[in-house]
Amino acid sequence: MMYEIASVQKLKALMKEYFLSLEHSDKKIAWCTSVGPAELLRSFGFEVYFPENHGALLGASRLATECIPSAIKAGYSGHVCSYTTADIGAYLNKSTPLTRQYGLKEIPRPDLIVYNTNQCREVQDWFNFFAAEFNCPIAGIHSPRHMDEVSPEEVAVVVSQHKQLIPACEKASGRKFDIDAFRECIRLSREASELWQKVLQTAATSPAPISFFDGVIHMGPIVVLRGTEKATGYYRTLLHELEENIRQHRGLLREEKCRIFWDGMPIWGRIRMLSDLFLQNGAAVVASTYCNSWVFDEFDERHPFESSALAYTKIFINRSEKAKMRMLGSWLKEYRCDGIIYHDTKTCFNNSNAKFGMPQRLRQQTGIPCLIVEGDLCDLRFFSEGQSITRIETFIEQLEETKIKA
Numbered sequence: 001m002m003y004e005i006a007s008v009q010k011l012k013a014l015m016k017e018y019f020l021s022l023e024h025s026d027k028k029i030a031w032c033t034s035v036g037p038a039e040l041l042r043s044f045g046f047e048v049y050f051p052e053n054h055g056a057l058l059g060a061s062r063l064a065t066e067c068i069p070s071a072i073k074a075g076y077s078g079h080v081c082s083y084t085t086a087d088i089g090a091y092l093n094k095s096t097p098l099t100r101q102y103g104l105k106e107i108p109r110p111d112l113i114v115y116n117t118n119q120c121r122e123v124q125d126w127f128n129f130f131a132a133e134f135n136c137p138i139a140g141i142h143s144p145r146h147m148d149e150v151s152p153e154e155v156a157v158v159v160s161q162h163k164q165l166i167p168a169c170e171k172a173s174g175r176k177f178d179i180d181a182f183r184e185c186i187r188l189s190r191e192a193s194e195l196w197q198k199v200l201q202t203a204a205t206s207p208a209p210i211s212f213f214d215g216v217i218h219m220g221p222i223v224v225l226r227g228t229e230k231a232t233g234y235y236r237t238l239l240h241e242l243e244e245n246i247r248q249h250r251g252l253l254r255e256e257k258c259r260i261f262w263d264g265m266p267i268w269g270r271i272r273m274l275s276d277l278f279l280q281n282g283a284a285v286v287a288s289t290y291c292n293s294w295v296f297d298e299f300d301e302r303h304p305f306e307s308s309a310l311a312y313t314k315i316f317i318n319r320s321e322k323a324k325m326r327m328l329g330s331w332l333k334e335y336r337c338d339g340i341i342y343h344d345t346k347t348c349f350n351n352s353n354a355k356f357g358m359p360q361r362l363r364q365q366t367g368i369p370c371l372i373v374e375g376d377l378c379d380l381r382f383f384s385e386g387q388s389i390t391r392i393e394t395f396i397e398q399l400e401e402t403k404i405k406a
């Protein structure tokens with residue numbers, strides 16, 4: 001019988017409820033970047049909407065293919081972030097996958113737009129487009145970038161930028177800042193984040209009960225609902241199911257010929273195809289930088305500003321090569337990976353680690369073989385499917401041979 005994660009039904013219902021609440025609730029709406037200050041926004045009672053999540057849906061539904069050209073016509077390069085071009089193109093085309101999937105008329109209109117450049121500067125241009133379109137107030141956190149370690153001085157800069165958001169939040173929400181509400185959102189986010197980390201860590205066992213390709217679906221709540229009871233409730237259910245599967249030795253594969261780490265963005269329009277490809281070849285893709293990017297173990301409600309500033313500045317994408325190699329090395333060990341695949345994402349320099357020789361350096365350091373696959377998060381013109389399949393299959397064979405010889 002094919003292995004399936006039953007909690008996906010609960011996930012679907014939860015995501016539906018979330019999207020419907022964006023259209024039907026009388027709460028104010030704040031837009032936020034995926035690793036932006038969602039807890040602060042929630043503490044003002046905003047419903048929080050994440051355009052990157054919409055970008056992922058555009059990619060997964062492949063609507064992105066018809067939206068990107070409209071953004072290019074409007075002056076956006078086809079070589080910049082395809083979340084940005086897909087999302088702007090979808091707006092210009094007056095289309096959204098939310099209509100077909102959840103019955104929403106359109107994307108939710110923002111009362112406030114907030115971004116954090118901890119992941120990239122592209123979000124600033126992207127969100128400014130919508131601020132102008134909706135004549136909506138916009139505010140940003142401009143984080144220090146690419147650090148080896150995050151210093152207390154750098155945290156202090158980000159703390160003060162968080163605090164500077166408060167007047168804009170008060171004005172747009174009509175509520176005064178409430179430190180206790182903020183603490184509670186941080187507490188809930190920490191809980192959800194800890195549970196999400198445990199979910200991911202179940203894949204350290206063999207047979208792994210969850211893959212990277214499942215992870216990108218099940219991460220929905222940690223992105224769009226962190227800071228709420230709903231996210232923690234969901235991850236408790238999912239974790240319970242996966243732990244039970246481990247007890248019964250149920251997992252993705254009966255026999256794992258090899259275990260692989262995925263670095264970089266998902267190729268949203270080919271998730272199912274890739275998932276099947278690896279499983280058919282006996283390979284379990286057990287961990288990723290992407291899914292681990294929503295593990296915020298620094299959140300501490302006793303120090304809500306400092307801990308969220310630290311958590312959001314320390315994320316993988318915002319670190320130096322040295323720090324990234326350290327983190328990757330430790331994940332490769334933790335998940336007992338035999339190989340690593342780097343997705344060289346054409347339109348996202350920020351989340352591609354294959355452009356400046358790091359794969360070769362990490363291979364030298366760890367001895368773990370790697371493969372670079374060229375592709376993109378949303379723009380399938382940059383993904384050569386036939387060629388990639390052949391290269392992935394050859395890579396899996398090589399990993400297996402190496403294991404047999406060892």
Ligand code: SF4
Pocket residue numbers: 052081082083084119120121122123347348349350351377
């Ligand atoms: S990190 Fe990459 S994919 Fe994400 S918004 Fe920035 S440029 Fe786009």
